Amino acid sequence: MDASLNLILSFNVIAPLFFLMIIGYVLVHGTKLADKELCSKANALVFKVFLPCMLFKNIYQSDIKTQMKGELCLFAAGSLLVLFLLLCFIVPRVVKQENQQGVVIQGIFRSNYVIFGVAVVESMYGSENTVTAAILSAILVPMYNLLAVIALSVFGEKREHDWKKVIGNIVKNPLILASVLGILFSCAGIRLPQAVETTVSDLAKLATPIAFLILGGDFDFSKVKGNLKTAGWVIFVKMIALPAVMIPIIISMGYRNAELLSALLAYQTPVAVSSYIMAQQAGADEQLAGQLVVFSSAASVVTLFVTIFLLRQLGYLL
Template sequence: PRVVREPKQRGVIIQGLFRSNYVIFGVSLVTNVFGAEEAAAASILSAVLVPMYNVLAVIALTVFTGGGKVSLKKTLKSIATNPLIIAALLGVFASILKLRFPAFLETSLRDVSRLATPLALIVLGGDFSFRKLKGNMRIAGVTVFIKLVVIPLVFLPIAVLAGSRGPSLLALALAWETPVAVSSYIMAQQAGADGELAGQLVVLSAVCCIPTVFLMIFILQSMALL
């Protein structure tokens, strides 16, 4: 709050710093690098990150967007009624109960799930305005730089010192290095925050992560850590 003066931008920047599209990009990249048999750590991590990202995003947007007194009751209600959190919990229960749908329905749901993020990115790209980005370029650029460069430089050495290697290290790295989640744009709009800035963070991070992910994997492989 001392750095960002606009209340509607504070929660957006906070969720932009920690929230990533790990499920789509992270798991598939670990699988491509190490193979499906070695990607278990990446899949397990996604089960932890998805609920955590959504709960923390609701808290960040609720606490920092209003600029006034925070209502604990309102914050808990926002968490409990968030569609992404409800969906994640239903998915966990379905997995525990080993719930299975008819083959035609499972195939349809799987196809829809694969289409969701690319379609959201297409819609977001169509709504993207370079003219509006000009006003937010500095704050969006700094946020993306901290997310994709500064945070990995701080936490990757800690992960290495803690003993992470191979698929688990790459999974952890991609939890920071993947683009800002597309759903952050929708949640920012629903919370009355700066949805325009949230969308710009998604687009910028998606473009900027291409060289940063490449360099990160190259450096880690050069150091024999992957």
């Protein structure tokens, strides 16, 4: 695959998300078909119904017990936990605005793996080679959501020191519940009736388009300027510095091709769109959270292209 095809691949994966955001912005700001109140209600629907269905479906359909890459999964989970702890120590000392601290923490560690992971691997290697990406999704997505709840509860404008409430927020989080159910169903071999499985699948298909329409509708250009400095260094750390550290480690572990791509996408995909929804639900700075999703998605067109091109040139992605 030459450089031009790599560029086309990155564009075709990410561009539709931009188009959805543009449509959402036009619907809210240029027509009378939608408004901020509708976006707020739709946000809750996406967070409590559509995204959980998508997470459950992705994990439920993977065979975790027989196809798990133990060493790679342990590394991915361990490195994520270490990164989170480092961010919890560093970010509050650098970011002074309290309602932005949790947003910045989750903006750096939390990737949009549930949408980009399997999609990018499938685009390059076909659906038969997406098993590793699906299993990593089953491990990382629950961790992303668990750690995000902690970050937004402890490092928010309304700091929560009552750990019973923090644990309650974790237990009640729809994304975590859906991930746990997906893991249980997959490991136990429980199959849903065909009619139920089809319904869950149909609801899951609504998650991405509606979430990005809402993100575009809620985007406020008047607040971008004040967040440019913070957003800029968050995107640099997430999309450039972190992958530059992690990718050589993954290569040194002996992973290549689809497995290598599945692992590196955990560190170089855009900020999860659900991070914006969770920030809004938690009363944090949802404008900054939304801008991190938009800016990291834009940056990923370049960073993913450069990464894939270089790794192909070096013979690690064939």
